[in-house]
Amino acid sequence: MRKKILLVTACLILLCGCGQNPIDAKFDSEINTFCESVSAIGARMDAIEVDAEESSIRYAASDLLSCLDELEVEFMKFSHIDFPEEFDYLEDMADEAGQYMTEAAASYHRAYEDGYHREMEEYARENYTRACRRVTVILALLRGEDIENLQQ
Secondary structure (H helix, E strand, O other), X not given: OHHHHHHHHHHHHHHHOOOOOOOOHHHHHHHHHHHHHHHHHHHHHHXXXXXXXXXXXXXXXXXHHHHHHHHHHHHHHHHOOOOOHXXXXXXXXXXXXXXXXXXXXXXXHHHHOXXXXXXXXXXXXXXXXXXXXXXXXXXXXXXXXXXXXXXX
């Protein structure tokens, strides 16, 4: 999961660091806010430490679920951004990213709250990956990059 967070964070930072771009100021501000929020949440997720003790595992799971809930909120905000006309073809993909993150967060809760359920965690991870992948593609397209070169 850390690799995906780092990948998304790197993409978000690249978009935020771009100089001039053809996107209007409101859209640019919304994208930058999303980038900053997701980056901060990702850093907190990466900082979660787990010891072998059961209480540490419970706290780590609680912290992770809290971060995932925050990611869900940010992805849903992202899915409601009004893309400028030249990028409106990306709105459906943004909606999908929000839906996948919503399903990921809910599935992670089901995977960890009443004991550990490996199959549900795998399902949650797949949805999380799909959400992140869509955001990565959207950000690459906004930067004018060729998405065929993105890592799988």
